[in-house]
Amino acid sequence: xxxxxxxxxxxxxxxxxxxxxxxxxxxxxxxxxxxxxxxxxxxxxxxxxxxxxxxxxxxxxxxxxxxxxxxxxxxxxxxxxxxxxxxxxxxxxxxxxxxxxxxxxxxxxxxxxxxxxxxxxxxxxxxxxxxxxxxxxxxxxxxxxxxxxxxxxxxxxxxxxxxxxxxxxxxxxxxxxxxxxxxxxxxxxxxxxxxxxxxxxxxxxxxxxxxxxxxxxxxxxxxxxxxxxxxxxxxxxxxxxxxxxxxxxxxxxxxxxxx
Amino acid sequence: xxxxxxxxxxxxxxxxxxxxxxxxxxxxxxxxxxxxxxxxxxxxxxxxxxxxxxxxxxxxxxxxxx
Numbered sequence: 001x002x003x004x005x006x007x008x009x010x011x012x013x014x015x016x017x018x019x020x021x022x023x024x025x026x027x028x029x030x031x032x033x034x035x036x037x038x039x040x041x042x043x044x045x046x047x048x049x050x051x052x053x054x055x056x057x058x059x060x061x062x063x064x065x066x067x068x069x070x071x072x073x074x075x076x077x078x079x080x081x082x083x084x085x086x087x088x089x090x091x092x093x094x095x096x097x098x099x100x101x102x103x104x105x106x107x108x109x110x111x112x113x114x115x116x117x118x119x120x121x122x123x124x125x126x127x128x129x130x131x132x133x134x135x136x137x138x139x140x141x142x143x144x145x146x147x148x149x150x151x152x153x154x155x156x157x158x159x160x161x162x163x164x165x166x167x168x169x170x171x172x173x174x175x176x177x178x179x180x181x182x183x184x185x186x187x188x189x190x191x192x193x194x195x196x197x198x199x200x201x202x203x204x205x206x207x208x209x210x211x212x213x214x215x216x217x218x219x220x221x222x223x224x225x226x227x228x229x230x231x232x233x234x235x236x237x238x239x240x241x242x243x244x245x246x247x248x249x250x251x252x253x254x255x256x257x258x259x
Numbered sequence: 260x261x262x263x264x265x266x267x268x269x270x271x272x273x274x275x276x277x278x279x280x281x282x283x284x285x286x287x288x289x290x291x292x293x294x295x296x297x298x299x300x301x302x303x304x305x306x307x308x309x310x311x312x313x314x315x316x317x318x319x320x321x322x323x324x325x
Contacts, residue, residue: 069270186278189303
């Protein structure tokens with residue numbers, strides 16, 4: 001089974017994300033990057049499937065040159081190969097441009113299953129997986145909390161408000177995984193050293209047959225109009241227990257019609 | 260000396276240490292075997308870093324030093 005994982009490389013979690021007020025885009029230059037923890041879960045799920053059923057795991061990443069460290073993390077976890085879409089012409093792509101580039105790269109080799117995080121942990125749009133499935137002409141199975149493959153059928157437990165739905169589709173298909181699906185393995189020393197021998201194929205927009213009307217800032221049809229901080233939350237109510245704390249809490253909750 | 264490649268390699272090491280600690284910390288009370296394994300993996304990485312054999316770290320895939 002040939003599994004493709006679409007991964008994003010994001011600023012490390014200890015960094016406070018800054019927004020460029022001019023472009024209203026996240027400042028990524030000179031910011032330490034890592035494999036998105038959400039994408040690591042998709043990589044982990046792909047590795048488990050490959051261990052169970054055989055096959056390969058290829059990680060596809062769109063990002064600048066500084067994405068290499070994150071790509072190597074995925075390879076050190078055990079992915080077989082990586083594709084790096086790196087080209088100044090791709091910078092500034094919106095979600096659809098990103099999906100077009102990923103789809104063009106994925107189409108270059110046979111695949112059975114595409115795995116994505118439900119959304120990235122830096123921009124949280126969650127738009128790419130659906131667009132990608134549409135462009136690839138395959139069914140999207142979303143919000144998977146568990147995933148199995150049996151023969152030519154992929155089945156997921158799809159997270160819902162009241163529990164989960166069981167959903168299946170014929171391969172090839174695309175599945176988005178949720179945060180709770182697994183705990184990803186971490187790269188070991190052996191994995192890190194082994195990753196140096198693994199292939200990272202690099203493609204430009206031109207290699208993928210994409211022009212300025214498809215990708216990059218010029219191809220973007222989605223524009224960020226404003227970026228602002230959320231309004232400050234009102235202070236909470238402090239209840240001091242002087243013998244009637246329980247009653248005060250009950251009265252407070254009753255006032256909110258919660259009890 | 261290719262300092263960029265060395266920086267990248269050391270970043271990989273730090274990220275691996277960070278990932279190992281993140282994986283183990285939630286299981287300190289319920290999975291001592293997992294925690295012990297993570298500690299051993301961290302120790303292995305740190306020992307190699309302290310050895311400082313940069314040529315080996317940055318060696319070509321065929322084993323020759325960079």
